[in-house]
Amino acid sequence: LVGKDIREFFRGRYQVTQKCLESDDEPIQKTSEEFYQLSCFLSPEVRYIQSGIKEKLSGEIEKTSTALGRNAKWERNVLIDRLPAYVSVQMVRFFYKESSQVNAKILKDVKFPMILDLCDICTPALQERLRPARDAVKVIC
16 A cells, blocks of 8 residues: 555546547547546436446537537447446436426435446456456355
8 A cells, every 4th residue: 555546446447439420531539538436327217326327328429520510419438448446436316407497316216236247337358357356256146
């Protein structure tokens, strides 16, 4: 622990891939982003913490396309490239109610597993590195 930054235990890395849906001339963009916590967005479909985390890791965004010279729809996919030693999960329980113009709390029950398996939202390279430890845990359980 001496000489190590405490943030290193909580730091993970995403691999972000963005593809323009309106133009094939636009190259696929791949970037890396660091994270210190995962967010579990609660919606009516979310019953388990894994599905809440997965829900916002892929989807459509609007972003400027240089090939088109305007805003366009992009598909954004995020995979975990580096898992931290300790995973912090934020439960996003608030949303803005347009009708009454207030923040409302979502009082939904979300199930937590004894072992949080994030392997299916990791890059294939990381999944391969995690496989021996995952198999060992399956034997114990």
